[in-house]
Amino acid sequence: MTQKTKIMLALKLAFKNLMGAGLRTWLNVSVLSFAFVIIIFYNGMIDGWNRQSRRDTQEWETGKGQFWHPEYDRYDAYTIKDAHAPMSEEIQAEVKKKNLAPVLITQATAFPQGRMQEVIIKGVDPEQTVLKLPTVTLVPSGDIDYAIIGKRMAESCKLNVGDRLLIRWRDKNGTFDAREIQIASIFKCDVPTVDKGQIYLSLDVLQKMMGMSNEVTMLVAGNGFINKDLKNWDFKDSAFLLADLDKIIQAKKAGGSIMEGLLLIIALIAIFDTQVLSIFRRQKEIGTYIALGMTRPQVVGIFTVEGGAHSILATLLGAVYGIPLFLLLGKVGISMKAAQMTDMAIAETIYPFYSLRLIIITIFLVVISATIVSYLPARKISKMKPTDALKGKLQ
Numbered sequence: 001m002t003q004k005t006k007i008m009l010a011l012k013l014a015f016k017n018l019m020g021a022g023l024r025t026w027l028n029v030s031v032l033s034f035a036f037v038i039i040i041f042y043n044g045m046i047d048g049w050n051r052q053s054r055r056d057t058q059e060w061e062t063g064k065g066q067f068w069h070p071e072y073d074r075y076d077a078y079t080i081k082d083a084h085a086p087m088s089e090e091i092q093a094e095v096k097k098k099n100l101a102p103v104l105i106t107q108a109t110a111f112p113q114g115r116m117q118e119v120i121i122k123g124v125d126p127e128q129t130v131l132k133l134p135t136v137t138l139v140p141s142g143d144i145d146y147a148i149i150g151k152r153m154a155e156s157c158k159l160n161v162g163d164r165l166l167i168r169w170r171d172k173n174g175t176f177d178a179r180e181i182q183i184a185s186i187f188k189c190d191v192p193t194v195d196k197g198q199i200y201l202s203l204d205v206l207q208k209m210m211g212m213s214n215e216v217t218m219l220v221a222g223n224g225f226i227n228k229d230l231k232n233w234d235f236k237d238s239a240f241l242l243a244d245l246d247k248i249i250q251a252k253k254a255g256g257s258i259m260e261g262l263l264l265i266i267a268l269i270a271i272f273d274t275q276v277l278s279i280f281r282r283q284k285e286i287g288t289y290i291a292l293g294m295t296r297p298q299v300v301g302i303f304t305v306e307g308g309a310h311s312i313l314a315t316l317l318g319a320v321y322g323i324p325l326f327l328l329l330g331k332v333g334i335s336m337k338a339a340q341m342t343d344m345a346i347a348e349t350i351y352p353f354y355s356l357r358l359i360i361i362t363i364f365l366v367v368i369s370a371t372i373v374s375y376l377p378a379r380k381i382s383k384m385k386p387t388d389a390l391k392g393k394l395q
Contacts (some may be wrong), residue, residue: 015309025310028270032314032366035263037322039362042256044326044352045334050249052347053190054242059132060194062241063101067219067233072105080105080120084172084215085232091219099225101130102216104206108169110199112157121169121199123206123216130222133194137184138202145205146184150195154186161186167199171211179209190347264366267314268373275307275377300378307374311367326354 058064072083087095087102094100104123109116124131126138138146149159159165161183168178181201189195207213219233228235279286289299333349 015305024274025313028267028274028310029313029317031270032264032267032310032370033318033322035260035267036314036318036362036366037325038263039260039365040318040322040354040359041326041329041352042260043253043358043362044354045350046249046253046256047355047358048353049252049336049346049350050245051353052350053245053249054238056190056347057242057245058238060189060191061131061220062238063130063220063222064225065221065228065238066236066241067100067221067230068236069217070232070234072217077107080107080217083217084212086214087216087219088231091230094225094227095125095128097224098127098129099222101125101128101220101222102203103218103220104203104210104212104215105217106169106206106210108167108199110157111166111168112159117157117197119167119197119199121167121201121206123201123203125203130220132189133200134185134187135200135202138200138205140202140205145179145181145201147181148185148187148200149183150198151186151188152192152195153198154183156196159183159186165199169209171209173211177209264369268369271307271310271370272373272377275303275374278306279303279377300375303378304371304375307378308367308371310374311370314366314370315363326352330354 069083069085071079073079084104091100091102095102102125106121106123108119108121110119111117124133124135124138126135128135134148137148140146147165149157154160157165163183164180165183166178166180168176170176181199201209203216207215219230228237286299289302329352333351336346336348336350
């Protein structure tokens with residue numbers, strides 16, 4: 001009997017014994033397939049959230065990168081007062097080409113419905129196309145200064161389109177001033193940092209209010225801008241601007257991996273127990289295999305393949321009910337309305353993203369884990385004496 005024939009025989013015996021186990025096999029396969037589907041589902045949901053959040057944040061806030069005034073720090077409100085500088089001719093030329101969107105930032109106090117609320121006012125060029133903000137409605141009309149706000153801001157201040165809002169600010173000389181602005185439009189945005197506590201005015205209007213002619217706090221780069229070295233401005237790339245989001249995603253994945261690991265361990269323990277019981281009950285069969293000329297490694301291989309085959313069947317079974325489920329979720333999405341109450345950039349509906357890499361890694365993880373767990377009890381076979389195994393004596 002050739003080596004190839006022995007291998008084929010070992011594989012046939014392994015699958016025959018596996019199918020002969022009946023209900024015990026399918027219980028193990030069902031538990032393992034559930035863990036397999038859950039791993040793909042959770043990671044697909046997180047990856048889908050990550051893709052949507054990064055895309056929304058770039059479209060609404062960060063663009064392809066930002067140029068900050070050296071004094072500006074988004075985590076320190078006290079830096080806003082001195083974080084502004086004039087735009088050079090080079091910058092103004094890029095602004096006209098719609099490659100850069102200038103933004104002037106200042107602190108202010110709003111008085112909605114007679115209440116007082118601290119806000120951030122951002123002056124944005126009404127003609128900019130870098131960000132998704134509906135700034136076209138900010139074009140002044142007569143003596144009216146228009147503003148746009150997000151849905152969250154409108155709900156917290158109980159404001160509607162057409163309402164007037166009194167704001168008070170301090171100009172560059174430290175002098176307080178106040179005026180009424182009119183809400184031109186209310187936009188819906190899934191990025192809280194663009195919405196909550198934010199009021200957007202025309203850049204020209206805010207520069208006049210602050211006494212900062214031609215000055216801005218930051219420049220948001222669009223797709224057409226490739227120069228990352230503007231004199232006197234610090235460039236912040238997407239990796240820096242989206243670092244907080246990346247940390248949240250990593251934390252969610254780490255938390256989910258605990259649940260996934262527990263499910264996988266439960267399935268692997270079931271396979272391990274099954275293999276231990278199988279070796280205990282089939283000692284005479286093991287002795288017969290060895291007496292017929294099979295080497296101990298070949299017999300160990302039979303039992304290892306039997307256990308590892310659980311993962312193959314689990315993958316196939318998981319595909320039977322997992323693929324329709326994933327296709328349905330990819331079409332209708334997963335509602336996340338409750339999560340929108342937090343400060344995380346998350347849409348009302350998340351559409352999971354199941355990459356080929358995720359599926360391959362998950363299959364590899366399940367197959368390798370099941371094979372290793374099956375091999376551990378099968379090692380006992382290598383220490384058995386054929387005569388004792390034929391008599392059914394315990395080792």
